[in-house]
Each structure stands twice: as structure tokens, then as C-alpha cells.
Amino acid sequence: MKLSSPQTLSQIASLIQCNYIGAPDFPVTGINEIHKVQPGDLMFVDHPKYYDKALQSAATIILINKEVECPDGKALIISDDPCRDYNFLTRHFSPWKMTDGHRGVDVTIGVDCSIHSTVVIGNHVSIGDRCVIHPGVVLYDHVNIGNDCIIHANAVIGSDAFYYKARPEGREKMHSCGSVEIGDRVEIGASCTIDKGVSGDTRIGAGTKMDNHVHVGHDTVIGEHCLFAAQVGIAGCVVIEDHVILWGQVGVPSDLLIGKGAVVLGQSGLTKDLEGGKTYFGSPAEEARHKFRELALIRKLPDVVEKLGL
Amino acid sequence: MKLSSPQTLSQIASLIQCNYIGAPDFPVTGINEIHKVQPGDLMFVDHPKYYDKALQSAATIILINKEVECPDGKALIISDDPCRDYNFLTRHFSPWKMTDGHRGVDVTIGVDCSIHSTVVIGNHVSIGDRCVIHPGVVLYDHVNIGNDCIIHANAVIGSDAFYYKARPEGREKMHSCGSVEIGDRVEIGASCTIDKGVSGDTRIGAGTKMDNHVHVGHDTVIGEHCLFAAQVGIAGCVVIEDHVILWGQVGVPSDLLIGKGAVVLGQSGLTKDLEGGKTYFGSPAEEARHKFRELALIRKLPDVVEKLGL
Amino acid sequence: MKLSSPQTLSQIASLIQCNYIGAPDFPVTGINEIHKVQPGDLMFVDHPKYYDKALQSAATIILINKEVECPDGKALIISDDPCRDYNFLTRHFSPWKMTDGHRGVDVTIGVDCSIHSTVVIGNHVSIGDRCVIHPGVVLYDHVNIGNDCIIHANAVIGSDAFYYKARPEGREKMHSCGSVEIGDRVEIGASCTIDKGVSGDTRIGAGTKMDNHVHVGHDTVIGEHCLFAAQVGIAGCVVIEDHVILWGQVGVPSDLLIGKGAVVLGQSGLTKDLEGGKTYFGSPAEEARHKFRELALIRKLPDVVEKLGL
Numbered sequence: 001m002k003l004s005s006p007q008t009l010s011q012i013a014s015l016i017q018c019n020y021i022g023a024p025d026f027p028v029t030g031i032n033e034i035h036k037v038q039p040g041d042l043m044f045v046d047h048p049k050y051y052d053k054a055l056q057s058a059a060t061i062i063l064i065n066k067e068v069e070c071p072d073g074k075a076l077i078i079s080d081d082p083c084r085d086y087n088f089l090t091r092h093f094s095p096w097k098m099t100d101g102h103r104g105v106d107v108t109i110g111v112d113c114s115i116h117s118t119v120v121i122g123n124h125v126s127i128g129d130r131c132v133i134h135p136g137v138v139l140y141d142h143v144n145i146g147n148d149c150i151i152h153a154n155a156v157i158g159s160d161a162f163y164y165k166a167r168p169e170g171r172e173k174m175h176s177c178g179s180v181e182i183g184d185r186v187e188i189g190a191s192c193t194i195d196k197g198v199s200g201d202t203r204i205g206a207g208t209k210m211d212n213h214v215h216v217g218h219d220t221v222i223g224e225h226c227l228f229a230a231q232v233g234i235a236g237c238v239v240i241e242d243h244v245i246l247w248g249q250v251g252v253p254s255d256l257l258i259g260k261g262a263v264v265l266g267q268s269g270l271t272k273d274l275e276g277g278k279t280y281f282g283s284p285a286e287e288a289r290h291k292f293r294e295l296a297l298i299r300k301l302p303d304v305v306e307k308l309g310l
Numbered sequence: 311m312k313l314s315s316p317q318t319l320s321q322i323a324s325l326i327q328c329n330y331i332g333a334p335d336f337p338v339t340g341i342n343e344i345h346k347v348q349p350g351d352l353m354f355v356d357h358p359k360y361y362d363k364a365l366q367s368a369a370t371i372i373l374i375n376k377e378v379e380c381p382d383g384k385a386l387i388i389s390d391d392p393c394r395d396y397n398f399l400t401r402h403f404s405p406w407k408m409t410d411g412h413r414g415v416d417v418t419i420g421v422d423c424s425i426h427s428t429v430v431i432g433n434h435v436s437i438g439d440r441c442v443i444h445p446g447v448v449l450y451d452h453v454n455i456g457n458d459c460i461i462h463a464n465a466v467i468g469s470d471a472f473y474y475k476a477r478p479e480g481r482e483k484m485h486s487c488g489s490v491e492i493g494d495r496v497e498i499g500a501s502c503t504i505d506k507g508v509s510g511d512t513r514i515g516a517g518t519k520m521d522n523h524v525h526v527g528h529d530t531v532i533g534e535h536c537l538f539a540a541q542v543g544i545a546g547c548v549v550i551e552d553h554v555i556l557w558g559q560v561g562v563p564s565d566l567l568i569g570k571g572a573v574v575l576g577q578s579g580l581t582k583d584l585e586g587g588k589t590y591f592g593s594p595a596e597e598a599r600h601k602f603r604e605l606a607l608i609r610k611l612p613d614v615v616e617k618l619g620l
Numbered sequence: 621m622k623l624s625s626p627q628t629l630s631q632i633a634s635l636i637q638c639n640y641i642g643a644p645d646f647p648v649t650g651i652n653e654i655h656k657v658q659p660g661d662l663m664f665v666d667h668p669k670y671y672d673k674a675l676q677s678a679a680t681i682i683l684i685n686k687e688v689e690c691p692d693g694k695a696l697i698i699s700d701d702p703c704r705d706y707n708f709l710t711r712h713f714s715p716w717k718m719t720d721g722h723r724g725v726d727v728t729i730g731v732d733c734s735i736h737s738t739v740v741i742g743n744h745v746s747i748g749d750r751c752v753i754h755p756g757v758v759l760y761d762h763v764n765i766g767n768d769c770i771i772h773a774n775a776v777i778g779s780d781a782f783y784y785k786a787r788p789e790g791r792e793k794m795h796s797c798g799s800v801e802i803g804d805r806v807e808i809g810a811s812c813t814i815d816k817g818v819s820g821d822t823r824i825g826a827g828t829k830m831d832n833h834v835h836v837g838h839d840t841v842i843g844e845h846c847l848f849a850a851q852v853g854i855a856g857c858v859v860i861e862d863h864v865i866l867w868g869q870v871g872v873p874s875d876l877l878i879g880k881g882a883v884v885l886g887q888s889g890l891t892k893d894l895e896g897g898k899t900y901f902g903s904p905a906e907e908a909r910h911k912f913r914e915l916a917l918i919r920k921l922p923d924v925v926e927k928l929g930l
Contacts, residue, residue, distance in 0.1 A: 098734040114408040120755040135430040135448045138755045138773035153448035153466040156773040156810040162831040170827040190466040190503040193810040193832040207480040211472040212503040215850040230525045231543045233851045267579040269887040297921040301607040424718040445740040445758045463758035463776040500776040500813040517790040521782040522813040540835045541853045559871045577889040611917040
């Protein structure tokens, strides 16, 4: 997320009572996670395995749990618990308060929309022109919807990321302060759920269509003109390029990439990135023609076992 | 769908500015798709592969993109884009306007029903006697529910078909103008979604029970006394005969037939029609006893590989 | 369920017009199913296969369809249809009437909660302190929620068990009169559904977190600090111990036990109890390391078939 007004390194460090390395007036203009950071952003890292990646990322302020050498043009904030302090900062700069009634504050709605009176619209939401939003839909805060979109009954857009920090006493919820960005001509089926980004955006590209009961996790980025059949489940931080087709009940774990134009047949479950332009099947999913050959070979097992006298 | 008042061939052709073959006063009483057509119905066909099937169907008016020979007793309308013109006609004869508030027009409700005040009921909906409809349920237009039915919270009945025509510029939504017909003593679980027919009906037979999160696609016809466990997904244009049991998370792709009394075990995924009276398992699903034998054979693979020195 | 005031054997027997064996003033303080019964509870049994189990259970009043010898300290009620009469008794002592509007009777809500005005709360519901309940959530009757819980939009808690008695004329619905008990610091995702117990409780232990579209069946008992990813489906009467992790789209059939700390990988489907502390994969699920070895062996099938000339 971008801060509504720029802060300085010393202001941020004093909020979380930490020491820092860098000029006191070093600018902090946003807060984000590793896969979304830009210059001006603060990010956090709390494991030595990721120190290098964090220090070399586009982020210019690193909230870190060790006093390491500060890269040129960057600043460090030293914390004994960067995750806790990051969570504090996102809550501080993006506090959450439940919408009262059916319309939040800072809501803009385009012309010629049909939005049912039961739809609940959170704060900081924009809806483009000629959209249809059916009864019972819930839009959390920070949802932006393009033109000519259709959202079917009881869908939920912008719910919190399923994202926790393991603590000895239980899981600590990471505050979700990101957004959902939906392009033009997107159709979202009944009872779909689309989580917001933790601090970045979940994106659905223009022209993409989803059937009922599809789940899309936080910070996932979906291209244009994709087609997802019913009950597809897509975890967080997935990247799906344009023109991808996922048939019913396909499952996509987090952090994977599906290349342009890939087709994944029903009930398949991914375990790795998929190259575009090919058809996949199985759980674990592999190229469909390999999988079908494998299924044919398995049908020869009675002969194999008989021939070997097993 | 049936037209509210009969039209003539020349009236229909003039609405879409097309030439026609047949008597100007040839009657047009309905609009439907290939798998639902009856005499008096107009249907469309836009691919030579399906010309014969369309011309020999029960439909008596064929909207087609080639001037072919007209079968006896039928009429043709010649269009450069039959799908576009069909979509125009269904929108023209069944225009959609969002229900204002919680009760649409032309709603009939039987005696002794418990319908929560948050339930949204669209236009042209009928509900039989002694039904219970829990909070948050959304009934779109053209839903007819029998007697003694129970619909659990946040279920959605009559949502649009997941059905598009691929166009160079993206997918064109087919207007759903069909209905959902639910028999007596049906119970539908929380958060289920049942899509309406594109121009025909989605049907749920009497006595059928569905657990939570079940999805039923457009124009699917389900028999009597079926039992579907949670998270079952059934695509469009499926036929499921009486007394079929689908256990949790089973997936049924479009256009398949499941015979009377078949049982499909949990997480199975169909790829072909299933004969009635048998038990099936697997993805792809096959008869359970074959699948279990196959699983037993796979457990012998270590011996096979050792014996062959592979 | 416990009866709001204790009854006597003769009172109960007269309600269902049955003969009984035991002292007329033998106390009946609750009604429950076999897996939940305690002394003072009435349970039913209608199949000789289960007579012994029922008679030797903790229940002290057995509603049974044969005049058998009555164990010491217990009482019998003889019925020609114990299931019908049990169903009558639960309806009699826990009659259901739809909540009028958004707040039922006997609702207690703790301090500092954010509960959206669209949330529907049934009768006999308690909500602890500092809970957040997002728009469109439906709480049926008899739901008890601990402190610091978060329930996301359009989730449904306390819906009826998917539980019927097969009758020649169709399935008879068993009346659900149990409850849902949710511990402290539980988070439940958008569009989740959690069914109430038939006559006992469905329980979610403290600190457990569920992603969107998770389904939990009736009388299932879930431990503390579990993590269930999106679209997990858990049937009725399942026991899941503490610290279990189920990844996306996992399916758990009824009556199974998952031991403490077990991890089940995405799309797996269980067919038997799982020992704790291990990782499982596949449908049917087995230990992941066995399953991965099996997948490696299957990849050798081309060599096997070639070597054998099949």
C-alpha cells in the first residue's frame, strides 16, 4: 500500500520504537511485501535466508532483525520482531473499522449500474459504469471494479488474506491492508470469494470469467480473458497469465505461475509452474498427453503382474 | 422458454433484420437450445457440423448461417451471426431488470412457509406450501419451488449460466432466460448454487437432498431421491437419473449422463457416462471394483521394478 | 442436547405412546446420539447389529424396537420405529421457529464486538468479547462463539446436519437440535459452512483458522490450532486433533480420526484414520513419502512394459 502522506525514516522508527540506519529524513512512501515492493516502500525480513533478497529488492527501507551493512541508497530499521512491527505499521496506517450499513465512505459508482440494495459496499471502493451486482454480494474495503462487470449473488470480494505468523502461543493474524483490482468485463460467479492483498493487490484481468464457488487467494494476479469453471481454488501469490482455462475443481497452490493459454483439465492439482500453451491433467498435474499415456500403461498392470508371476 | 404471446416468422425475422424461408405467418411460440427444443420453438445453429442435427430436431424454426434446403413443415431464418441474433431475441422477449428490494413481481408463495425477511426473491417465482427458506438465500427470476422444500442459508438459485460465445474481442455472454424447477421435498444445503437454464430449465427432482456448497450448472436435469454430499460440482447440461448418490467433492463435467441408482465415491471425477446401479471411484472415474484392483496392482510396483532390475 | 427441565420415563413414553421397562419416575435429562451420550440421556437404536453397543453405552434410557433384557440401572422404551419417535422427541423438546429479523431471542454478545447489521443471529446464541462478524454471516440457533473470533462474510454457522433416515417413500430428515461451539481466537473464512450437531455439538477448538469455502459437517470435533486451507470439506462425526493442517480441497469422510499434528497435502482424500505427526497425500491418502515413491515407480512403467514386450 501507498501511505496517504509520505513519512520519514525517523517518524516510522519512532512509531515502533526501533533504531535505524540512514538519514532521519529518508522518505518512506509505502509499505509492501517482497513480491510487490517499489522504491519508497518499506518491507520486512526476519530470516537470514531472505536477508539478501530483501536487501537487494526494490524496497528502499528494510525492517530487519539484525544490524547488517546497509546497501547504498537504502535505509534499515532494526527490530527484534520485524513481523510484529510490520503488522503494527500496516494497522496504524490502514486502520480497519467495519462499514456501518450498506455503503461505506469514499465509494464511487459509475453510471447505469444495477446494484441490489442488499449489497454491502465497504470503504474506499470504486465501481465502474454499467456494472451489475446481484443481491448479497459483500465488497470489503479497498475494492476497485472496472466497467461492465457482473458479480453474482453472495460473492465476497476483498476478504482478508489467509496469512498468519506462527508464534509459540498460536498464529498471529497479519493485517490485510491491500486491495482487489478487477478489470473491465469481468464476470464473477455466485458465492465466489476473492481475498485482498496483504499489502499489495489481488488482480483480475479484463474479460476474465469465473463460474460459481471459485476462490482466489491474496495477492494473486490473474491475466485477461481467463476462464475458471466452478469450484476452482487458487491460493495466494499465484500468477496466472492471459487466456488460461481452468476447468472445474482445479487447485492451484501458492506462489505458482501458469503461462499464457495453458488449459488445466478438471480436478487437476498443480505442484509446479506450468508452461503456457499446453494442456495439463492430474493431481499432481502434468502434461495431459503424458498423463493419459500413464493411465494407459496402468491399465496394462494386470498383464505385467501375470507375466512376472507376482 | 415459451413466448408470452405467439409470434410469426416474419415478425421474428424483422426484429433481427434477416431473410427467411417459409410462410410469413409460420408460428413461433418458443425459443430454445438443441437439447430442449419442441415444435414451435426457434433454435440456432452456426456450424456446418451441427446443421443436420438442428434441421432434424423437434424445433420448427432454425436460425442458421447458410441458405440450406428447408425441411418439410419447418422454416428457416438466415443470419450472418445466428448466435448474436439468438441472444438478441432472448433478451428482447425476456428482458432482465434487477428486483427492487426483497420481493419481485409475479411472486406466489404457498401456505405455512417460513421465509426469512432477508431472502431476496426475484420476478416470476413460485414457492409451494410449507417451505422453509433460511436467511440470505437469493432466488433469481424464474425459479419454481415445490412443496415441503428446505433451502439453507446463503444458497443461490437461478444464477446465470456459465456460457459464453468466443469472439475475437473476448467472450460474449449468452443471456440466460431459462428457469429452475425444484420438485417437492427437496433440501438444498447452505451456500449451494444452482444456475438457471440458458433458455430451458434446470430441474431438481422430488425428494433430492443436497449438502452444503453443491454447484449445479445450467440446464442440468436431476432425478428424484438423489443424494449429493458437500462440495459436489455438477456442470451444465448433465442428466442424473433417480436415486443417484454422489459423495463429497465429486465432479461431473457437462453433457454426461449418470444412470439410475449409480453411486460415485468421494472426490471422483467423471469423464464419460455412467451406467446405473454400479459404484464408481477415481479421477477419471471407473467402476470402483476395477479401480480398487488397480490400486492393489500399483502397490505391487516395487516388486515389479525389483524383479526387472529397473 | 440437555432437556430444559428433567422428565420422567413415563412422561417420555406417554409422549410417543410407547410401553417402557423401568421405574415410571426414572429420570430423563437429555437426548443424544450414540457418540455423544452421557448418563441421563435417551438414545435410540433400531438395528440388532447395534443393540449391544447401545445397551452398553453411557446412555441410561434406550429407545429400542425389541423388548430385550434391560441392563441394571437403565430403562428401555419399546417403539415400533425408534428413529421416528426420537425425531419426534427432539422436535418436541427443541422446536424450531425461524428467527424474525436479525436478532433472535436469548442472544448474548460480549464487549467490543463489530457485528455488521446484516448479520442474522438465531435464538440461543452467545458471542464472546472482541469478535468481528462480517456482513451476510448467518448464525442459526444454538451457536456459541468464544472471544476474539473473526467470521468472514457470508459464512453460515449452525446449519442443519445432512442426515436422513431412508424410508420406502423417501428420506426422512432428522431434526438437528444440537449446537456449534467455537473456541477463542478462531477465524472462519468467507462462505464457510459449519453444521450443528444432530443432538450433540460440533466443536472448533481455540486458535483454529479456516480459509474460505471450508465445510464442516455435524458433530465433528476439531482441535486447537488447526489450519484448514480453502475448499476443505470435512464430513460429519469426524475427530481432528490439535495442530492438524489440511491444505486446499482436502476431503475427509465421516467418522474418521486425524491425529495430532498430521499434515494432509492439497486435494488428498481420506479413507481411513490418520496417525498424528505425519504428512499424507493422495486420494486415497497415504503417507506422503510412500505416495511420492509410488508416483516415481509409475514413471518407470514405460520401461516395465517395454522390457516385458507388452
